Amino acid sequence: MSDASPSTLADLTAMALRFRDERDWAQFHTPKDVALSLTLEAAELLEIMQWRDGPALDEHLRAEREHVGQELSDILSWVLILAHDQGIDLGAAFAAKLEHNAAKYPVEKARGVARKYDRL
Amino acid sequence: MSDASPSTLADLTAMALRFRDERDWAQFHTPKDVALSLTLEAAELLEIMQWRDGPALDEHLRAEREHVGQELSDILSWVLILAHDQGIDLGAAFAAKLEHNAAKYPVEKARGVARKYDRL
Amino acid sequence: MSDASPSTLADLTAMALRFRDERDWAQFHTPKDVALSLTLEAAELLEIMQWRDGPALDEHLRAEREHVGQELSDILSWVLILAHDQGIDLGAAFAAKLEHNAAKYPVEKARGVARKYDRL
Amino acid sequence: MSDASPSTLADLTAMALRFRDERDWAQFHTPKDVALSLTLEAAELLEIMQWRDGPALDEHLRAEREHVGQELSDILSWVLILAHDQGIDLGAAFAAKLEHNAAKYPVEKARGVARKYDRL
Numbered sequence: 001m002s003d004a005s006p007s008t009l010a011d012l013t014a015m016a017l018r019f020r021d022e023r024d025w026a027q028f029h030t031p032k033d034v035a036l037s038l039t040l041e042a043a044e045l046l047e048i049m050q051w052r053d054g055p056a057l058d059e060h061l062r063a064e065r066e067h068v069g070q071e072l073s074d075i076l077s078w079v080l081i082l083a084h085d086q087g088i089d090l091g092a093a094f095a096a097k098l099e100h101n102a103a104k105y106p107v108e109k110a111r112g113v114a115r116k117y118d119r120l
Numbered sequence: 121m122s123d124a125s126p127s128t129l130a131d132l133t134a135m136a137l138r139f140r141d142e143r144d145w146a147q148f149h150t151p152k153d154v155a156l157s158l159t160l161e162a163a164e165l166l167e168i169m170q171w172r173d174g175p176a177l178d179e180h181l182r183a184e185r186e187h188v189g190q191e192l193s194d195i196l197s198w199v200l201i202l203a204h205d206q207g208i209d210l211g212a213a214f215a216a217k218l219e220h221n222a223a224k225y226p227v228e229k230a231r232g233v234a235r236k237y238d239r240l
Numbered sequence: 241m242s243d244a245s246p247s248t249l250a251d252l253t254a255m256a257l258r259f260r261d262e263r264d265w266a267q268f269h270t271p272k273d274v275a276l277s278l279t280l281e282a283a284e285l286l287e288i289m290q291w292r293d294g295p296a297l298d299e300h301l302r303a304e305r306e307h308v309g310q311e312l313s314d315i316l317s318w319v320l321i322l323a324h325d326q327g328i329d330l331g332a333a334f335a336a337k338l339e340h341n342a343a344k345y346p347v348e349k350a351r352g353v354a355r356k357y358d359r360l
Numbered sequence: 361m362s363d364a365s366p367s368t369l370a371d372l373t374a375m376a377l378r379f380r381d382e383r384d385w386a387q388f389h390t391p392k393d394v395a396l397s398l399t400l401e402a403a404e405l406l407e408i409m410q411w412r413d414g415p416a417l418d419e420h421l422r423a424e425r426e427h428v429g430q431e432l433s434d435i436l437s438w439v440l441i442l443a444h445d446q447g448i449d450l451g452a453a454f455a456a457k458l459e460h461n462a463a464k465y466p467v468e469k470a471r472g473v474a475r476k477y478d479r480l
Contacts, residue, residue: 019221033411050397065207094197111142278402279402297391313454314457317454
């Protein structure tokens with residue numbers, strides 16, 4: 001690993017794929033099991049939030065910051081792998097989805113309102 | 121939006137935060153609800169895989185590639201937002217987690233084997 | 241359907257299986273897809289809780305009581321189907337798991353404490 | 361515990377509530393954290409299915425039958441607790457949801473077809 005942290009989707013994806021290829025694990029990565037694995041990591045993140053709210057949760061999250069970073073990294077890794085395996089340009093998809101969401105949640109209607117688009 | 125797709129974590133995060141701030145939605149983003157929302161998006165991704173396997177799933181995923189990209193983008197957006205809100209350097213966390221995983225799954229033991237590290 | 245609501249695991253399971261068999265759906269019910277479907281229904285339940293807490297959530301849940309009951313029923317249905325398909329006596333498993341949990345969380349240690357058993 | 365396994369929703373619910381009350385845990389059971397906990401248990405069930413399919417998964421599930429029964433029991437326990445806390449008659453809700461699903465998936469259209477109701 002170089003001294004600097006990876007900062008681009010391309011670099012992060014290359015790292016995740018290199019880890020996988022060194023272990024010959026692509027053979028296990030059906031898209032269903034990759035999405036399933038992503039869901040399991042999301043649950044591990046959610047578990048850190050269990051039974052606490054407000055300031056007690058904030059304090060807990062500060063104590064668990066490294067743990068939170070690990071779970072977010074695992075989730076990100078599966079996102080990058082699935083995007084790669086499905087031939088998806090994640091940066092382009094991200095920009096397109098934000099445009100899509102901006103149309104669903106126009107600023108003038110959605111400002112300060114936490115409701116689904118079909119109830120705005 | 122500029123012509124080029126965003127390619128760095130910093131650019132993607134800035135886009136997600138701008139979308140949020142334009143709508144004044146940070147007030148709703150407790151860490152628990154952000155992690156919950158990430159889990160919901162993971163489930164939406166998983167739903168695309170439901171009831172199909174093998175070539176039938178592959179074909180379905182090709183037809184749904186834009187949809188898959190949308191769900192991956194939603195997940196990525198929550199990852200970036202939670203990392204930002206918790207003061208986590210996601211690139212550094214990602215590199216550290218891969219090193220951590222490399223120690224748990226040494227190449228010589230893990231090669232071609234889909235088992236948890238405690239059963240290697 | 242008879243006038244009375246089903247009240248035993250056996251009756252509820254029979255209803256879920258009859259629904260499935262009338263549609264010839266057992267062929268699609270791999271254990272992985274059943275567990276996946278259960279997860280999707282859990283996410284639909286979780287979604288009802290999104291963006292609200294405390295009294296605002298309580299009020300929302302009262303307004304959505306029928307909806308909550310529907311999601312709980314869908315989850316229950318998958319639990320019953322998977323138990324059936326795997327040859328599991330769910331009532332016996334439930335009693336055994338409570339005994340198991342009672343040993344992990346002895347009353348004198350766990351009383352009033354929301355911590356995992358390994359941190360009691 | 362009596363010799364016989366519990367077989368009614370009422371008995372199962374009473375057992376889950378007694379376990380909770382002995383530990384004074386109702387104070388932690390906000391509906392959001394109960395639904396979150398249910399989701400975590402669903403993920404633990406899903407994890408048993410990870411990286412295997414077909415006969416290899418079937419064999420694994422036979423070896424893990426007790427484990428599967430434990431996860432199903434944990435999920436069931438949260439279903440019963442949330443139904444109780446929200447004043448939902450789960451048996452009645454279950455019967456009503458099956459009727460609802462029967463209308464969405466009429467036998468003549470849904471027979472042998474694994475598609476969402478809006479694509480039948």
